Amino acid sequence: MGKGPLSGIKIIEMTGIGPGPFCAMLLSDMGAEVLRIDRKGGSGGIPNDPHSRGRRSVAVDLKNPQGVETVLKLVEGAHVLQEGYRPGVMERLGLGPDVALARNPALVYGRMTGWGQYGPLAQAAGHDINYIAITGALAAIGKDKPVPPLNLVGDFGGGALYLAMGICAALVSAQTTGKGQVVDAAMTDGATSLMGMFFGMQAAGIWKDQPYSNMLDGAAHFYDTYETSDGKFISIGSIEPQFYALLRDKAGLDDTAFDAQHDKSQWPSLKLKMEAVFKTKTRDQWCEIMEGTDICFAPVLNMEEAYHHPHNQARETIVEKFGVKQPNVAPRFTGTPSEIQGPVPSVGEHNDEALSDWGFSGDEIEALKSCEAI
Numbered sequence: 001m002g003k004g005p006l007s008g009i010k011i012i013e014m015t016g017i018g019p020g021p022f023c024a025m026l027l028s029d030m031g032a033e034v035l036r037i038d039r040k041g042g043s044g045g046i047p048n049d050p051h052s053r054g055r056r057s058v059a060v061d062l063k064n065p066q067g068v069e070t071v072l073k074l075v076e077g078a079h080v081l082q083e084g085y086r087p088g089v090m091e092r093l094g095l096g097p098d099v100a101l102a103r104n105p106a107l108v109y110g111r112m113t114g115w116g117q118y119g120p121l122a123q124a125a126g127h128d129i130n131y132i133a134i135t136g137a138l139a140a141i142g143k144d145k146p147v148p149p150l151n152l153v154g155d156f157g158g159g160a161l162y163l164a165m166g167i168c169a170a171l172v173s174a175q176t177t178g179k180g181q182v183v184d185a186a187m188t189d190g191a192t193s194l195m196g197m198f199f200g201m202q203a204a205g206i207w208k209d210q211p212y213s214n215m216l217d218g219a220a221h222f223y224d225t226y227e228t229s230d231g232k233f234i235s236i237g238s239i240e241p242q243f244y245a246l247l248r249d250k251a252g253l254d255d256t257a258f259d260a261q262h263d264k265s266q267w268p269s270l271k272l273k274m275e276a277v278f279k280t281k282t283r284d285q286w287c288e289i290m291e292g293t294d295i296c297f298a299p300v301l302n303m304e305e306a307y308h309h310p311h312n313q314a315r316e317t318i319v320e321k322f323g324v325k326q327p328n329v330a331p332r333f334t335g336t337p338s339e340i341q342g343p344v345p346s347v348g349e350h351n352d353e354a355l356s357d358w359g360f361s362g363d364e365i366e367a368l369k370s371c372e373a374i
Contacts, residue, residue, distance in 0.1 A: 002054075004031025004329075004338035009171065010358075011080040012037060012071070013055065014095075015044075018128075018151065019112060019160035019187070020084035021051035026164045028054035029329040029338045032080075035354055036345065037062075037071055040374065044347040050326035054341030058355060059348030059374060066373035068094045074358055075100050075107060079174070080167055082110040087117045097182045107180040108170040112163045114154070116186030128154035131187040137195055143212040158190030213264075215239070221270040222247065222261060225300055232283035236274075237296035247295045251277055348374070 001007055009032040013024040028034045034055035038044060039062070044052070061067040072095070075081055081100055083090055090096045090111075097109040114131040115121040128151035132138045137153050138146045163185035174180050201207035201214075212219045222238045238247040244261055247253065255273065260266045278286065283299050290297040301309060307318045307325055319328045322343040329338040351374050355365050368374045 002028065002031040002033060002339075002341045003336070004029065005333055005336040006168075007031035007336070009033065009080065010078045011035070011082060012074055012078045014081070014083040014085070014090070015039060015042065016084040018051075019155040019163075020082065021049065022156055023110075023112065023160040023163045023167075024055060024082060025051045025053060026160070027080075027082075027167065028341050030333075031336070031338060031341075035074065035078075035350075035358065037074075038347040040067070040348070040372075042347050044345075048322075048324045048344055050324065050344075052344040053322075053326070054343075055345060056350035056354040057345040057347055058351050061373055062093050062095075064371065064373045065094075066368060066371050070355075070368060070373055071095055072099065072103050073360070075103050077358055078104065078107060079171060080108045080110060082112075082163070082167065084112045087113060087122050101180055105180060106174045106178055108167055108174055108183065109180065110163050110167045110170075110183045110185065112159050112185040112187075114159070114187045116189060117184045127151070128187070131155075131158070132191045135188055135192040135195060136198070137191050139209075140195075140198065140211060140214075140217055143218060146211070153194065154187040154191050157194055158192075159185060159187040162190035162193070219264070219267055221267050221274050224271065226275060226278035228281060228283040228286060229279050230282040230284075233300035234278065234283055234286050234290075235298050235300055239296070243294050243296050246293060247290075247297075250289050250293065250295060253277065 006027060009027075011024065011027055011032050011034045013020070013034050013036045015036055015038045024034050024036070036052075036055050036057045038057050038059045040059040042059070044057070046052075060070055062071070100109055101107055111117060113122070114126045115124065129138065129148045131154040133146075138148065141147050141149055163183065166183035166185055170181055170183050198207055202209065207214055211217060214220075215223055218224050222236060222244055225233045225235050227233055236247065238244040241261070248258055251274070253274070257266060257273070258270060281289075286297075287299050291299070306312055312318055316328050318325055319340075320326075321340055329340060332338070352365055355368075355374075356362070365374075
């Protein structure tokens with residue numbers, strides 16, 4: 001049994017890519033027992049992908065009626081089923097929520113899609129960039145044109161994190177009422193939810209619906225990244241007046257023009273002056289001057305540099321496990337500490353072991369092999 005606040009919770013994960021495995025990783029890290037249903041003959045996704053760590057794999061032929069029945073029998077002993085297919089796919093497989101909840105009325109049935117289970121775009125293909133495009137988020141990021149923020153906002157932030165939160169909330173409800181339910185996590189919904197503060201700022205008249213014209217989108221000279229003399233970058237976030245005063249002191253910004261911190265008409269010229277100042281020293285030299293102060297400063301690091309940064313080292317934020325540098329567990333719990341539960345499984349690696357642990361007899365497992373359901 002895994003260690004963490006979800007220890008004892010059993011989750012069936014229908015194999016997927018990107019945000020689906022990430023959600024399952026979070027739940028596994030928190031101690032849930034995650035059993036991944038892989039496609040028989042499938043590849044299992046990206047080798048050594050941390051998002052696939054900490055679960056076991058059973059390879060099932062879902063075109064075989066006995067394979068479908070195998071999953072339904074697993075559902076009977078599960079707390080959660082998680083899937084990320086297009087709307088209707090699980091129903092066509094014979095594994096939709098009505099069928100699953102009939103087998104296990106307390107089941108939490110977690111569904112994650114880009115567009116949601118219904119709506120005009122529900123059946124359309126898409127990726128993170130498309131999902132955040134209709135939320136207002138993509139339009140607000142970038143200068144000369146919208147820039148995709150990796151797939152952090154839609155897939156992982158707006159999708160996986162909201163599904164994980166929804167699953168945990170539905171688990172609490174199921175344990176209280178004995179009744180399961182469907183969790184419909186749409187990346188468009190989640191990414192829009194993440195934009196709540198900006199909708200509020202717009203309503204208050206302090207946010208312009210134009211890229212690179214607001215305090216938090218790179219327009220302000222005191223909230224941006226700057227290149228240093230060695231071609232690297234630092235980040236500055238000196239919003240509050242006391243932090244801004246310290247920035248001016250440490251960077252030697254004596255020009256009285258910097259007194260007009262919040263005069264947007266002055267931001268372009270002040271930014272040019274700051275660009276010139278920060279190019280006079282290397283990134284490491286600016287770190288010696290500013291890092292650890294209340295300027296709100298940090299060097300901009302690549303992933304390898306992030307692994308070696310002293311703060312990340314002290315907190316073991318990035319660890320090397322099973323031969324792969326990867327993020328450690330998050331968040332952290334004092335009473336029920338989480339941990340990385342195991343390595344990335346290969347497809348079907350745990351057919352016999354996992355099915356046996358989930359209640360299948362040896363004869364049943366052999367019968368499934370004989371009819372090529374697993």
